[in-house]
Amino acid sequence: MTKTYQNYVSGKFVEHHSSDVTEVRNPATHELLAYIPSTGAEMVDEAVVAARSAQSNWAKLPAIQRAVYLRKVADKVRENKEMLAEIITREQGKTLGLATVEVDFTADYIDYMAEWARRIEGEVIPSDRVNENIFLMRRPIGVTVGILPWNFPFFLIARKMAPALITGNTIVIKPSEETPINAYEFARLVHEVGLPPGVFNLVGGSGSVVGAQLVDHPEVDLVSFTGSVNTGKTIMKAAAKNLTRVNLELGGKAPAIVLNSADIDLAAKAICDSRIINSGQVCNCAERVYVERAVSNEFIDKITARMAAVRYGNPMADRSVDMGPVMNQQSLDKIAAMVSQAKDDGANVVLGGNLAHLEQGFHYLPTVITNCNHQMEIMREEIFGPVLPIQIVDSLEEAIEYSNDSEFGLTSSIFTRDLNKAMQACNELQFGETYINREHFEAMQGFHAGRRSSGIGGADGKHGLLEYTETQVIYMQY
Numbered sequence: 001m002t003k004t005y006q007n008y009v010s011g012k013f014v015e016h017h018s019s020d021v022t023e024v025r026n027p028a029t030h031e032l033l034a035y036i037p038s039t040g041a042e043m044v045d046e047a048v049v050a051a052r053s054a055q056s057n058w059a060k061l062p063a064i065q066r067a068v069y070l071r072k073v074a075d076k077v078r079e080n081k082e083m084l085a086e087i088i089t090r091e092q093g094k095t096l097g098l099a100t101v102e103v104d105f106t107a108d109y110i111d112y113m114a115e116w117a118r119r120i121e122g123e124v125i126p127s128d129r130v131n132e133n134i135f136l137m138r139r140p141i142g143v144t145v146g147i148l149p150w151n152f153p154f155f156l157i158a159r160k161m162a163p164a165l166i167t168g169n170t171i172v173i174k175p176s177e178e179t180p181i182n183a184y185e186f187a188r189l190v191h192e193v194g195l196p197p198g199v200f201n202l203v204g205g206s207g208s209v210v211g212a213q214l215v216d217h218p219e220v221d222l223v224s225f226t227g228s229v230n231t232g233k234t235i236m237k238a239a240a241k242n243l244t245r246v247n248l249e250l251g252g253k254a255p256a257i258v259l260n261s262a263d264i265d266l267a268a269k270a271i272c273d274s275r276i277i278n279s280g281q282v283c284n285c286a287e288r289v290y291v292e293r294a295v296s297n298e299f300i301d302k303i304t305a306r307m308a309a310v311r312y313g314n315p316m317a318d319r320s321v322d323m324g325p326v327m328n329q330q331s332l333d334k335i336a337a338m339v340s341q342a343k344d345d346g347a348n349v350v351l352g353g354n355l356a357h358l359e360q361g362f363h364y365l366p367t368v369i370t371n372c373n374h375q376m377e378i379m380r381e382e383i384f385g386p387v388l389p390i391q392i393v394d395s396l397e398e399a400i401e402y403s404n405d406s407e408f409g410l411t412s413s414i415f416t417r418d419l420n421k422a423m424q425a426c427n428e429l430q431f432g433e434t435y436i437n438r439e440h441f442e443a444m445q446g447f448h449a450g451r452r453s454s455g456i457g458g459a460d461g462k463h464g465l466l467e468y469t470e471t472q473v474i475y476m477q478y
Contacts, residue, residue, distance in 0.1 A: 004035040005180070007043060007204060008187035010050035011197025014043065022177050022205065027093040027325045028314040028361040036180045036204040044213045047201040051143045051170040052219050054198025059140045059168035066166055067117035069195050074110040076189040077103060084182060086316070088154055092179045093324040093361075094278045095315045106158045109444050113162035116465055120167060125473075133476045138469040140168030141245065142221035145214045147207065147235070148183070149226045150176035150327055151281045157186055159459050160224045161200065167468045169222075172201045174211055178327060180204050207231065218242050222468070225249070226283075229407075229453045236456075247457035247467050249283065249450065251382045252410035254440055255403035256286040257425065259396060260294045262415035266437060268302035270415070271388070274439040276310050276323045276366060280386040281331070284411040284433065284440045284448075288372075288379050289390045290399035296392045300370055304351050307366040307388065312356060325361040326385055332362045335385035339367060342378040342389065347371050352387070374402045382408070396421050404430045409451030411440050432458065 004021060006013040016037040024034045037043075058066070077084065081103045088099040125134040146160030153176055164171045175183035187202045203210055207227075215223050215238045224247040225235050232248040239246050256274070258267045274286040291299045315324040326332055332355065339353050352367030367387040372379050378389040379402075393399045403412060413435040414425040422436050432449040433442060442448045442460065449458025457467050 002032055002034060005037070005184040005204070007037050007039055007047070008184070008191065008200070008202040009043065009047045010054075010201065011191070011195070013187075013191070014046075022180075024091055024178070024181055026090050027327055028316065030360055033091055034181050036177070036184065039203045039205040039210050041213055044203055044210055045217070047172045047203050048143060048214070048217050048219050050198035051172050051201055054196055055140070055142055055168075055170040058165075058170055058196060058199050061168075063117035063120060063166060063168070066168070067114035069193060070110050070114040070162060070166060072193040073190060073195070074107040074114070076193060077107040077110070077186075080185070080189065081107075084154065084185060087182050087185060088179075089315050089324070091181050092150060092153060093315065093327065095321060095324055096319050098278060102152060102155050105444070106155045109155065109158045110162045112444050113158075113166050113465065116166055116462075120465070120469070127475070129477070131478050133478075135474040135476065137472045137474060138167070138466070139472050141468060141470050142169060143219055144169045144171045144222040144224060144468065145220050146171055146173045147211050147214070147223065147225040147227070148173065148175045150178040151278055151283075153179040154182045154186065156226055157183055163459075163465045163468045165199065167465065169468055170199045170201075172203065172214060172220075174203055174205070174207075174214060177204065177206055211235075212238065215239055215244070216241065220244055222247065224467075232455065247459070248455040249448070249459065250453060250455045251408055252283040252450065252454055253287045253380065253382050253406050253408040254284055254411040254413065254431075255399070255406075256289045256412075257396070257399040257403065257414040258289060258291040258295065258299050259414070259416040259418065259421060260292045261418040261421065262295065263417060263437070264295055264298050264302055267415035268299060268306050270413075270437070270439040272303060272306040272310070274413075274441075275388045276307070276386050277441075279323050279326050279364075281326060281384050282440075283454075284442065286388070286413065286440055287383060289388060290393045290402055291390060292396075292399075293392050293394055300350070300368070300390060303388065303390075304368045307351055307368050310366040310386070312363060312366065313358060314361060323366070323386060325363045328362060331384065332364060335364050335383060335387060338378055338381065338383055339369070339387060342369055342372065342376055345376045345378075347376060347378065347389065374405065380406065396424065400425060400428050404428075407453045410454035411435070413438070413440055
């Protein structure tokens with residue numbers, strides 16, 4: 001019998017009495033995995049009210065005591081690693097190896113944020129007056145909401161929950177309706193830990209209904225969203241009604257620049273790895289390449305060979321595959337349409353360019369496209385699939401100009417053994433992150449933040465933690 005999950009509100013799993021549920025299916029096989037509640041307005045409100053009721057007492061706990069709870073959750077995640085990784089693979093389609101990395105990274109991330117308990121510092125500011133001290137204190141914002149994407153669904157729970165809770169906030173999580181099972185299992189682990197009721201809440205359903213109500217709720221103080229640009233704009237507009245803070249990580253179109261001075265073998269491997277990870281469904285992975293003319297033939301030959309060697313299929317049936325399916329039919333249709341448009345625009349498909357004709361699932365072939373130019377849609381719009389468009393350039397300056405001429409500004413990379421050119425790129429690329437001679441993948445102690453339409457605010461490290469605080473300045477005359 002297919003399992004139906006229950007929302008988690010105020011420390012309890014709440015029976016869903018309505019017949020209105022959402023199906024969750026495996027994108028590699030179309031197998032029905034579970035049902036989740038299509039939550040109604042009353043229960044969404046109950047979750048926010050529970051978070052509000054719990055927040056004051058939670059904030060009064062010393063941060064080091066809040067950290068104890070977080071570490072217990074991290075331990076529970078590690079104890080259930082294999083089960084969680086298999087769930088992520090079944091409902092999202094990533095390889096089991098990558099799903100296992102996601103679970104491990106999630107546990108480590110929660111522990112990392114718990115370590116900030118004794119490091120959330122304020123400031124002492126010099127006063128202009130005699131006998132006065134000025135103190136700047138960091139305070140929790142209040143009730144936060146985390147609206148999750150489907151591409152790294154488990155890790156994003158921690159990315160939003162851990163900094164929120166360690167700084168004294170409470171949270172309501174809305175998982176993607178495409179990949180919610182892992183979040184409900186996470187709620188079960190939270191329940192086993194005995195986190196105080198209302199500190200962590202989980203409600204399922206669509207973004208247009210549940211997400212919209214959370215964003216519009218007057219008792220919500222911060223909405224953290226990871227997803228598309230259009231949805232981010234809709235959230236920002238709705239949040240303006242109550243002047244609710246927003247933290248938005250949106251799309252990306254990361255350029256990878258390959259110069260004459262690059263180690264071409266390294267560049268080909270790193271860009272291939274970055275392009276096929278999670279079937280190309282990562283906002284910070286390499287989405288377009290600008291390669292200098294003198295090494296273009298060598299690079300194209302080597303990247304094509306690497307992409308041709310990528311093994312794909314159902315990651316639960318064959319655990320040796322490098323790449324699983326894309327998420328859904330909509331994703332598949334979008335990728336196919338963009339490749340078709342690129343051909344019409346004069347680009348040359350040297351590898352792939354078609355659906356992978358497997359028995360089941362939303363599979364697209366690893367694809368390399370050359371003879372691209374900067375005006376093509378394939379070089380300007382996010383693909384979110386295993387397709388790599390390549391444009392030849394004649395200088396670093398030309399590559400930087402094309403890289404910066406983008407709606408997006410999340411990540412970028414350059415491959416060169418010339419220190420001067422590496423530093424020039426760092427100074428002139430207008431992106432939140434720049435990787436030199438390595439694949440695109442951020443560290444938890446960094447700060448993952450974009451520019452332009454790639455988002456507002458950021459996550460990870462000290463600066464991501466501070467996104468969940470507000471300041472109070474105290475003037476003490478004595």
